[in-house]
Amino acid sequence: MRSRRLFAVSLGLLTVVTTACSGTAESDASVTSSALTMSFGDFVSKAELTLPSGDRPAPLVVLVGGSGPEDLNADDASDGATSRGHLFADVARSLADEGFAALRYNKHYVNGLGDIDPRFGTELTMSQLVDDVHSAVNAVANDPRIDPRWVYLYGWSEGTTVAAAAATGIPNLRGIILQGVVGIPWREGLIAQWERVVRPYLRNFAVDGSVGAAELSRAWHGDGGVVAHELIGVLGDDVSSERTVVNPTFDPDGNGRIDLDNELPTAAVRFVDEQLAGGVFRLYGAPSALPDVTAQATALRDLPVLTLHGENDSNVSVDAATRLDRALAANGSRDHTLRTYPRSGHSLSEASDLQHDPIGPIRPEPLIDLGRWLRDHESR
The missing domain is CATH 3.40.50.1820 (Alpha/Beta hydrolase fold, catalytic domain)
Structure with missing residues (x-):
């Protein structure tokens, strides 16, 4: 997983x-x-x-x-x-x-x-x-x-x-x-990665409880493990560069920042469900997944x-x-x-x-x- x-x-x-x-x-x-x-x-x-x-x-x-x-x-x-x-x-x-x-x-x-x-x-x-x-x-x-x-x-x-x-x-x-x-279950485990790993890691870089392009770039270049590192790559485009752009999927109010408590949890669940339905996690979505x-x-x-x-x-x-x-x-x-x-x-x-x-x-x-x-x- x-x-x-x-x-x-x-x-x-x-x-x-x-x-x-x-x-x-x-x-x-x-x-x-x-x-x-x-x-x-x-x-x-x-x-x-x-x-x-x-x-x-x-x-x-x-x-x-x-x-x-x-x-x-x-x-x-x-x-x-x-x-x-x-x-x-x-x-x-x-x-x-x-x-x-x-x-x-x-x-x-x-x-x-x-x-x-x-x-x-x-x-x-x-x-x-x-x-x-x-x-x-x-x-x-x-x-x-x-x-x-x-x-x-x-x-x-x-x-x-x-x-x-x-x-x-x-x-x-x-x-x-x-x-x-x-x-x-696959869905439970994939959602838990955001709660157990990504949100706690991002708090080290957050400003007033949220992260924008600069914070995402710093987090991506930080010392996080594989899950933290690569899921941060989902939160923005070009996170490895100075051209980082926040992914609008995780920024529903469009202010260029992701609120770790009020936006990220709901957006992460939506992302997982979309990927299970036919995206990169399609193997783990019904009816193709093994129990x-x-x-x-x-x-x-x-x-x-x-x-x-x-x-x-x-x-x-x-x-x-x-x-x-x-x-x-x-x-x-x-x-x-x-x-x-x-x-x-x-x-x-x-x-x-x-x-x-x-x-x-x-x-x-x-x-x-x-x-x-x-x-x-x-x-x-």
């Missing part, structure tokens, strides 16, 4: 080329990667299978990306944000160190970082994303380096709803890991579930993770674990508060907890 993404049946394994592992895996020659291509019906996706050392077939973890045009490293292909960390590359390396194979892939209609098929903004559906998970699992099911009896899904953000929906179609699924879980994961709790009650959530997650509140955990318990789940992390944001990177969540490199603690949980369940 990343608002920074503001822009407009498997055919099997086609190509496999063994390479040295990229990213953080370069320092350990015992961890290898295979470059793959997989058919997602009308689109061929580039993928990478990271493998642990040893000759034993490895259990598989399939990584399901978040919102926007993400590449296989979970970088956002819409802005080339390579400095923010490569979440899935780091997770894959950590999994390989623990003896697990990790499969990650470019999202449907994403060719690579900054290379996006135009159909991404007009034709992509969430049901396609669910089918893609099944295709990814099937693509490596016959690989002798994979133990197909042990499959896990790891979803991040939007990918938590996709992974949850895909779970029932994977016979040998042994568990699901949910990071930054969308455990509340949030809490609404899918009944289908997950017989599956081990690990939820990892930062307490300073600016995209979706930690309350969403708590809501899901309670729903799992209420639905009879006997194996659900919730881990929350102070001073951690949506990518489980260091985040001092909600307004300064950078979507940066994942911290060590969640990776340790992930490895421990997987080893514990493999031994059962």
